[in-house]
Structure formats: C-alpha cells, structure tokens
Amino acid sequence: MKRIGYILLYLCLGGVALFQVFPIIWLFLFSLKDNREIFAGSPFALPSELRWENYVKVWEGGIGTYFWNSIWITAVAIILTVLFASMVTFAITRMKWKLSKLVLGLFMVGLMIPIHSAIIPLFSMFLNVDLIDNPWSIVITYTAYNLPITIMILLGFYYTLPREIEEAAIMDGCSIHRMFFKIILPMTAPVMSTTVIINMIYNWNEFVFVNTFISSDAYKTLTVGIQNFIGQYMTDWGAIGATLIISVLPILLAFIFFSNKVVEGISASAVKG
Amino acid sequence: MKSSDKRKGLILTSGRSFSISNDMGLNEMNKVMSNKWVITLYVLPALLLIAVLVFIPLILTGYYGLMDWDGVGEMNFIGLENYITAIQDMKFWDSAWHSFLLAIFSTISLVIYLAISLILASKIKGADFLRKIYLIPMLLSSVAIAQLWIKVFNPTNGMLNHILMVLGVENPPAWLADTSIVLFAIFVPILWQYAGFYILIYYAALKNIPESIIEAARIDGASPLQIAYRIKLPLIMGIVKVTIVLAVVGSLKYFDLIYVMTGGGPNGASEVMASYMYKLAFSSKDFGYGSAIGFLLLVITLIVTIVIRKITASKEEIQY
Numbered sequence: 001m002k003r004i005g006y007i008l009l010y011l012c013l014g015g016v017a018l019f020q021v022f023p024i025i026w027l028f029l030f031s032l033k034d035n036r037e038i039f040a041g042s043p044f045a046l047p048s049e050l051r052w053e054n055y056v057k058v059w060e061g062g063i064g065t066y067f068w069n070s071i072w073i074t075a076v077a078i079i080l081t082v083l084f085a086s087m088v089t090f091a092i093t094r095m096k097w098k099l100s101k102l103v104l105g106l107f108m109v110g111l112m113i114p115i116h117s118a119i120i121p122l123f124s125m126f127l128n129v130d131l132i133d134n135p136w137s138i139v140i141t142y143t144a145y146n147l148p149i150t151i152m153i154l155l156g157f158y159y160t161l162p163r164e165i166e167e168a169a170i171m172d173g174c175s176i177h178r179m180f181f182k183i184i185l186p187m188t189a190p191v192m193s194t195t196v197i198i199n200m201i202y203n204w205n206e207f208v209f210v211n212t213f214i215s216s217d218a219y220k221t222l223t224v225g226i227q228n229f230i231g232q233y234m235t236d237w238g239a240i241g242a243t244l245i246i247s248v249l250p251i252l253l254a255f256i257f258f259s260n261k262v263v264e265g266i267s268a269s270a271v272k273g
Numbered sequence: 274m275k276s277s278d279k280r281k282g283l284i285l286t287s288g289r290s291f292s293i294s295n296d297m298g299l300n301e302m303n304k305v306m307s308n309k310w311v312i313t314l315y316v317l318p319a320l321l322l323i324a325v326l327v328f329i330p331l332i333l334t335g336y337y338g339l340m341d342w343d344g345v346g347e348m349n350f351i352g353l354e355n356y357i358t359a360i361q362d363m364k365f366w367d368s369a370w371h372s373f374l375l376a377i378f379s380t381i382s383l384v385i386y387l388a389i390s391l392i393l394a395s396k397i398k399g400a401d402f403l404r405k406i407y408l409i410p411m412l413l414s415s416v417a418i419a420q421l422w423i424k425v426f427n428p429t430n431g432m433l434n435h436i437l438m439v440l441g442v443e444n445p446p447a448w449l450a451d452t453s454i455v456l457f458a459i460f461v462p463i464l465w466q467y468a469g470f471y472i473l474i475y476y477a478a479l480k481n482i483p484e485s486i487i488e489a490a491r492i493d494g495a496s497p498l499q500i501a502y503r504i505k506l507p508l509i510m511g512i513v514k515v516t517i518v519l520a521v522v523g524s525l526k527y528f529d530l531i532y533v534m535t536g537g538g539p540n541g542a543s544e545v546m547a548s549y550m551y552k553l554a555f556s557s558k559d560f561g562y563g564s565a566i567g568f569l570l571l572v573i574t575l576i577v578t579i580v581i582r583k584i585t586a587s588k589e590e591i592q593y
Contacts, residue, residue, distance in 0.1 A: 009392050016389055017406045020469060024409065026432050027421050043432045084319040091315040096307040103316060110327055112578065114526035116547040117571035120554045120564050121333035122326065124344065144326035147319050170305050177311075205414035207529045212555065223416040227533065230420060237424065244417050251412050259405050266408070266470060267477050 031055070031241030038237045054242040058229070063243060065218060066225030071250075073135055073221055074203040077142035081199050082192055084143065085150035090180055092151075093158040094166065110148035116208065123212055135219045141209050146202055150195045153268045157191035197258055198265035204251055222247045331571060338565030343558045355565035364541060365566060368549040369573070371456055375463065375545065376524035376577075382464050383471060383516055390475035391501050404476050407469035415466070415529035422462040423449065423534055449535055452542035459534055459543055463527065471516055478509040514585040518578055525574050546570045 030038050031054055032047040041048075088107070092100045122141065123132070131137040161184070169179040185192075207223040214220055217228070226243050233239040255262050305311075338356060341349040359365050393400045410418065425432045426448040437445040448458040482505060490500050506513075528547035531537065537544035537552065544552075550570060554563030 009395075009397065013389065013392060013397065013403055016468075017403055020407050020410055020465070023421055023425055023432070023465075024413075027424070030424075039430050043435050084322065087315040088319040091312050094306065095312055095315075096303070097309070097312050103320065106320075106328075107323065110323055112522070112575075113327065113331060114522075114547070114570055114574050116526055116528055116550060117334050117567045117574075118327060118330035119551070120344075120560055120567055121330035121337060123554075124337075124560070125325075125330065127345075140322065141326055144322040147323055151319075166306070167302055170302055176305050176308065180315075201412055205412075205416075207414065207416050207533070208551075223414045226420070227416060237430070240420065240424070244420055248413050248417050252409070255405075255409070255412055262412070263405065263408070263473060266411070267473060 027241055027244055030237055031245045032238070033241075034238050035236065051238060054238040055246065058233075058239050058243045058246065061229070061232075061239075062217075063222075063225065063229060063246060066220055066222045066229075067246070069135065069219060069225075070204060070221040070223075073138055073142070074200060077139045077146070077203050078196055078199045080139070080143040081146045081150050082195055085147050085154055085195065086185060086188065086192070087180070088147075089151050089154040089158050090184060093155065094161070094163075094184075104151075107148045107151050110145075111152065115145060119208065119212055126213055132213055133215050133219065135214070137213045138209055138219075138221070141213070142199075142203050142206065146199050149202075149269055150199060153195050153198065153265060154188065154191055157188055161187060193258075194261050194265045194268070197254065197261045198269060200254060201251060201262070201265075334564050334571065335568040336564075337561060338568045340561040340564075342561040342564075344554070344560040348561075351561070355562045356569070358562065359565050359569060364544070365546075365549060365569075367541060368537075368544040368546050371543065372525050372527065372545045372547075374456065375460060375527060376521045378460050379464065379467070379520040379524045380517055382468070383513070383520055386468060386471040387475055387506075387513070390472050390479055391505065393472065393476050394479035395497070400476070404469070404473055407472050409469065410466045411470050413466075416533050418462055418466055419530045419533035422459075422465075425462075426458055450539060452539055455535060455539065455543045459531055462534075463524075463530060466530070467520075467523070471520070474512060474516060475509065478512040479505060482508050514582075517585065518581050521581060522574055522578055525577060526570065546573070 026043055029045075029047060030043070032050050032052070033041075034051055034054075037045075037048060088103070091097070092104050126132045126134075126137045165183060165187075166179060169183055170176070174183075205223060206221075210221050210224045211227075214224065217225070220228075226247050229243055230240050233243070337348075339350060339352060341351045341354075393404060397403070413421075424430075426434075428434055428445070428447040428450070431448075433448070434445040446454055449455050486504060486508075487500055490504050495503070526547055527545055528551065531543055531545055532548050532551065535543045537548045546566065547570060550563050550566040553559045553566060557563075
C-alpha cells in the first residue's frame with residue numbers, strides 16, 4: 001500500500017518535470033529538422049538526420065551581432081552593478097552614518113516598483129540627452145534596476161563579516177579603499193558570484209528596455225534581435241528553432257555548471273516581498 | 274532574524290577585542306569608518322543611478338499624465354483630463370480585468386505548487402534534481418518562451434493540437450486567434466515559466482522546518498496529511514504570504530510574454546495594463562495618456578500590495 005503511494009507521488013512529480021522540460025526538448029528536436037519532417041512527422045520523433053545546417057544558416061544570417069551585443073552589455077552591466085552595489089552595501093553595513101537606514105530603505109523600495117511605469121519618462125530622458133539608440137542607455141538602465149536585488153543578496157553576507165578584520169587592517173595603517181578592494185571584496189567572492197549569476201540571467205533575458213530604447217540592428221541584443229530575425233524566417237521552423245536554442249544556450253550552460261548558485265540567487269530574490 | 278542575532282554576537286565579540294586593544298585604535302577605527310567623504314564616495318554612484326533612472330521617472334510618469342503630449346512636441350497641461358479619460362476608457366478596464374484575472378489564476382496555482390513542494394520535501398529521492406528541472410523555464414527569456422509557445426499553440430503544426438488530434442479531438446481550437454480562449458491560452462506559458470520559482474521557494478521553506486517538530490508530531494500519531502496541514506503549512510505561512518504578494522504584483526505588471534505572443538490581440542482580447550500603456554505611448558504616440566495609464570498601474574500595484582499585506586497580516590508570528 002505504502003509502495004503504491006510512493007509510486008503515485010513519483011509519477012506526479014515526474015509528470016510535472018515532463019511538463020516543464022518537454023516544450024524545450026520539442027524545440028531542440030525541431031531545430032534539427034526541416035519543414036517537411038516537422039509538419040508531416042510526429043512532433044515527438046527524433047530527427048531522421050541531424051540538420052545542423054539550420055544553426056549554420058541562422059548564424060550566417062547575422063545573429064552573431066546580437067549575440068555579441070548581449071554578451072558585452074550583459075558583462076559591463078554586471079561589473080558596474082556588482083561594484084556599485086558592493087560599495088553601497090559596505091557603506092551601509094560597515095560604516096557609521098545617520099542616513100544609512102534611509103538609503104537602504106530607498107533601495108529596498110526599488111525592489112517593488114513596476115518598471116513599466118517608468119519607461120515613458122526614461123525614454124524621453126534618454127531622448128533629451130541623445131542616448132536613444134545608444135547601447136550605453138541599456139547598460140546604465142540595467143545597472144540601476146538591478147542594484148536593489150544585488151544589494152539585497154549582498155546584505156546578509158556583509159552583516160556577518162567579522163569586524164576584527166577591519167580593525168586589524170586599519171591599525172596596520174591600511175587605507176579604507178585598500179581595505180575594501182583588497183580585503184573585503186575578495187572575502188565576499190562567494191556571494192558576489194551569486195549576484196553575478198542572477199544579474200546575468202536578468203540582463204541576458206531583458207526585453208522591454210532594448211525594445212524601447214534601441215532601434216538600430218547593430219545595437220540590438222538577442223531578445224529583441226531574434227524577434228525580427230524570426231520574422232524573416234516566417235515559415236522555416238527549423239531556422240526559428242535554431243535561433244531560439246542559440247539565444248537560450250548560454251543561460252542553460254551557466255545553469256548546468258552553476259545550478260546551486262542559480263538556486264541560491266533565485267531563492268534570495270524571493271524574500272524581497 | 275538569524276542574521277541580526279549573529280550581528281549582535283559579532284558586536285559583542287568585537288567589543289571585547291576593543292578593550293584589549295588600546296583606545297587610540299578604537300578612535301582611529303571610528304574616525305575611519307565614519308569619514309563623510311568616503312561614505313559619500315561609496316554611496317553616490319548607486320544612489321545617483323537609482324534616483325535618476327528609477328525614482329525620478331516614476332514621479333515624472335504621474336506628471337506627464339497631466340499633459341497632452343506626443344513625446345517629441347510641446348507639452349500642454351490639461352489637468353486631470355487623461356485620468357478622467359482612463360476611468361471612462363473601457364479598453365483600460367478590460368486590460369485591468371485581464372491583469373486581475375492573471376493575478377487570480379497565479380494565486381490559485383500557488384496551491385498546486387505548494388502541494389508539489391510538500392511532496393518534494395517529504396524525503397523524496399532526487400528532490401534536489403527535480404526542483405532544478407522545474408526551474409529551467411524560469412531561466413529562459415520571455416521572448417524565447419513566447420516564440421516557443423507560439424509554436425506549441427500553432428493550430429496546424431503545433432505540439433498541442435497534434436496531441437489533441439492523436440487523442441481524437443476533431444477540431445482543436447486555434448488557440449491564439451480565438452478571442453474567447455486566447456487569454457487563458459497565454460496564461461499557460463506564464464504559469465509554466467514561474468512554477469519552478471514558487472516550488473523552489475516553498476521547498477526551501479519546508480526544508481527549514483526542524484525535523485524534531487515533525488518527528489514529535491509523528492510520535493503523537495499524526496498522519497502525513499495532518500502533519501502537512503496542521504504543522505508544516507502554518508510554519509511556512511510567512512513565506513506563503515510573500516509569494517502571494519509576488520504572484521499578484523508580478524501578474525498586475527506582466528508584460529513581455531504577452532506583448533511578444535499576441536501583442537494584446539486579437540482585438541484586445543489579451544490586452545493587459547502594461548501592454549495597453551506601452552501601445553498608447555509607443556504605437557499611438559500618446560505619451561500623456563500612456564503616462565497616465567502607467568501611473569495608474571503604479572498606484573494600483575502599490576494599493577494591492579498594501580491591501581494584501583493588511584489582509585494576510587497576522588498578529589503573532591509563529592515561532593519554532
């Protein structure tokens with residue numbers, strides 16, 4: 001009786017797992033098929049031959065530019081976000097000043113606001129300073145909007161750093177900047193890596209800001225780029241599948257290698273409510 | 274709570290080390306750690322960014338809402354006209370209703386996620402692996418998810434209708450083209466996207482319950498269902514409340530996936546508040562009215578957050 005119960009539980013959990021991954025497996029399968037096979041055959045069938053040429057076709061079609069834009073914009077925004085967030089968190093948790101609670105509160109309020117409510121004024125601000133259709137508008141926007149969550153993840157770790165280390169450093173005549181960059185930052189490496197992963201997922205997948213602020217193909221990132229790209233392959237499902245797989249691959253790889261960090265970061269991002 | 278305890282402990286221990294070291298060191302430490310210039314230098318970059326790119330735009334949204342403005346030309350102050358128009362705008366109320374429906378569905382689905390997490394946390398082998406599998410859709414961009422599910426819902430070649438036809442359904446619906454179904458069809462990928470996220474949170478909370486409490490209940494003769502309902506659930510109620518706020522607020526401001534999948538169509542049948550606002554501003558070039566809707570979105574989100582917090586607030590937090 002108990003065994004049957006367990007089998008039912010596993011079936012239930014397995015069913016959910018299948019529901020969660022099957023659409024993605026199906027996507028991968030049809031990215032390796034041609035239209036005839038996709039439309040005539042069973043969607044669950046393995047490709048009769050692996051048509052990697054779908055991937056070659058979309059890569060040569062120009063998806064590389066979007067890919068590169070996604071990489072550098074994601075990377076630069078991560079560096080700025082994690083650096084600025086670490087500095088603020090250090091000042092808030094380790095230094096003594098009256099307004100620290102208020103400033104922390106401001107950042108925490110930033111966790112709750114709907115970004116779409118800010119997008120029209122942001123657009124006109126960037127228009128006025130000539131940053132529309134300039135990738136740096138995207139970089140600074142990502143940095144600003146990811147600061148709250150990054151600070152929140154860093155916060156707990158900074159609170160637990162032992163004060164003796166700072167004391168010892170300062171007694172030895174170390175300047176505060178040297179202490180921050182040479183001692184504190186390296187000590188926070190584990191939690192920094194969590195914030196890097198979370199920022200990477202957010203930046204890589206972001207759509208609205210790029211869609212609104214960028215109009216030239218040369219500056220578009222993958223999320224927006226694949227939109228037009230897919231438009232031109234209207235009925236070529238294999239090419240569309242290959243495009244989508246290429247666009248999600250870096251994140252999936254990061255997940256395979258750093259799944260614990262991802263889980264940690266995503267759980268931390270939930271406590272914000 | 275835990276981290277503040279640790280913090281107290283740290284201050285205590287560091288206090289002891291102060292007494293060992295001389296007072297000169299203490300003064301020096303205090304002086305360095307409250308240097309106004311250093312604090313300004315460390316706080317300013319982040320504070321400027323969030324003030325200029327997050328808070329000022331939010332305030333401006335309300336202000337632009339008072340204007341008649343096409344985004345590039347001159348602004349004309351028209352008072353509350355845009356807000357009055359919005360209140361009488363059936364399209365706005367339809368989109369708000371769709372957003373609220375999504376919020377309701379998301380909240381109800383939390384029950385399912387909670388049930389799955391309860392099973393997952395009850396000494397299931399491979400639970401850690403399963404919860405990671407569940408999380409995968411959450412890692413994909415909304416654009417990729419939207420494009421993928423456009424294909425799943427494709428009336429002739431999509432996976433869904435293929436399965437339905439194999440099962441003997443003769444005329445499966447054209448999911449995204451049917452005004453009476455489209456809204457519910459796009460809820461599926463949205464729930465699919467976030468299921469793993471909520472399961473992950475509940476699972477972590479359940480794993481935090483001390484084994485001794487559950488063991489004690491088991492010895493007292495409580496059945497697994499009783500343990501789940503009477504002990505585990507009340508203990509993670511704090512997290513459940515957080516997820517309700519997340520699900521509702523996330524639904525009210527939901528945009529990306531719907532914008533890519535249907536653009537709010539056909540004929541406004543899947544329009545939500547954020548997509549309506551976006552369309553007004555960037556397609557119709559009505560920045561004034563779009564801003565008014567954007568501001569209403571902000572106000573509604575904040576009010577709903579406060580209301581849910583009030584409703585779910587309990588006088589005493591359960592301790593263990």
